[in-house]
Amino acid sequence: MKYVGEAPQEELATGERSTRNRVARSILDHGPSTAADLAKRVSLTQAAVRRHLDALVSDGVVEAREQRVYGARTRGRPAKVFALTDCGRDAFDQSYDTLAADALRWIAETSGDEGVIAFARARMAAQAEVYRAAVAAADPEDRTEALARALSADGYAATARSAPGPQQGEQLCQHHCPVAHVAEQFPQLCEAETELFSSLLGTHVQRLATLAHGDGVCTTYVPRSGHATPQTTSVSASTAGRNPA
Numbered sequence: 001m002k003y004v005g006e007a008p009q010e011e012l013a014t015g016e017r018s019t020r021n022r023v024a025r026s027i028l029d030h031g032p033s034t035a036a037d038l039a040k041r042v043s044l045t046q047a048a049v050r051r052h053l054d055a056l057v058s059d060g061v062v063e064a065r066e067q068r069v070y071g072a073r074t075r076g077r078p079a080k081v082f083a084l085t086d087c088g089r090d091a092f093d094q095s096y097d098t099l100a101a102d103a104l105r106w107i108a109e110t111s112g113d114e115g116v117i118a119f120a121r122a123r124m125a126a127q128a129e130v131y132r133a134a135v136a137a138a139d140p141e142d143r144t145e146a147l148a149r150a151l152s153a154d155g156y157a158a159t160a161r162s163a164p165g166p167q168q169g170e171q172l173c174q175h176h177c178p179v180a181h182v183a184e185q186f187p188q189l190c191e192a193e194t195e196l197f198s199s200l201l202g203t204h205v206q207r208l209a210t211l212a213h214g215d216g217v218c219t220t221y222v223p224r225s226g227h228a229t230p231q232t233t234s235v236s237a238s239t240a241g242r243n244p245a
Contacts, residue, residue, distance in 0.1 A: 032067070190212055
C-alpha cells in the first residue's frame with residue numbers, strides 16, 4: 001500500500017513502511033487513537049509510534065485532534081488523538097465512488113428523492129439476511145456485538161462497546177465505510193442503514209455521528225431494554241464521534 005505524499009518505495013525501508021501501515025491500519029480499525037493506545041496495539045514504544053505518526057501527519061494520511069470528552073471534563077489538557085484523513089482512508093478504500101455517485105445522481109434526477117431512498121433501502125435489504133442470521137443466533141445481550149462482527153466481515157471495521165457516561169446502552173462503531181464519500185452527497189444511504197439496524201436489533205437506535213459528515217467514526221447508540229435513546233440536544237450528530245473516548 002502506498003500513501004499520498006509518501007517517499008518513493010526504494011527510499012523507505014520495507015520494515016519502516018510495514019510498521020507505518022500497521023499504525024495507520026490500527027487507527028482505521030479502532031478509530032481515533034492516542035499514541036499510548038497505538039503503542040500497545042502495535043507493540044512499539046510511544047516514542048517509536050510518535051515518529052511514525054509524525055511521518056503520517058506530514059504525508060497527509062493522519063491528522064491530530066483533541067480527544068472528545070464525554071461528561072464532566074477533568075483537569076488538565078485533553079489527550080491528543082490521531083485520526084485518518086480522507087486521503088488516508090482512500091489508501092484502504094478501492095470503491096468506485098465516482099461511478100456510484102453518478103448512478104445515484106441519475107436516479108435522483110429521474111426519480112427524485114423517493115428513488116434514491118428506494119435504492120438505499122433495497123441495497124440494505126440485499127445485505128440484511130446475513131446480518132439478520134448473525135443477530136438471531138446471538139443471545140439478546142450479545143446482539144450488538146454479533147452485528148458488529150457481521151459488519152466487520154463486510155469491511156466496516158465495526159466494534160461494540162458500552163456507551164460512555166450515564167447512558168444505559170451500547171455504541172455500535174463503524175471505523176470504516178466503503179461508501180463514505182458517496183454518502184456525503186447522498187445521506188439516504190446512512191438513513192437506510194440506521195433503519196436496518198433498528199429492525200435487526202428490535203429497538204429504536206440513534207445515529208450520533210457518521211464518517212460521511214466528517215466524524216472520526218460512524219457511531220450508533222443502541223439502548224438497552226427499558227432505556228430511551230439519548231436526546232440529540234445532548235450529543236450533536238455533527239460532532240459526536242470525531243474523537244470518541
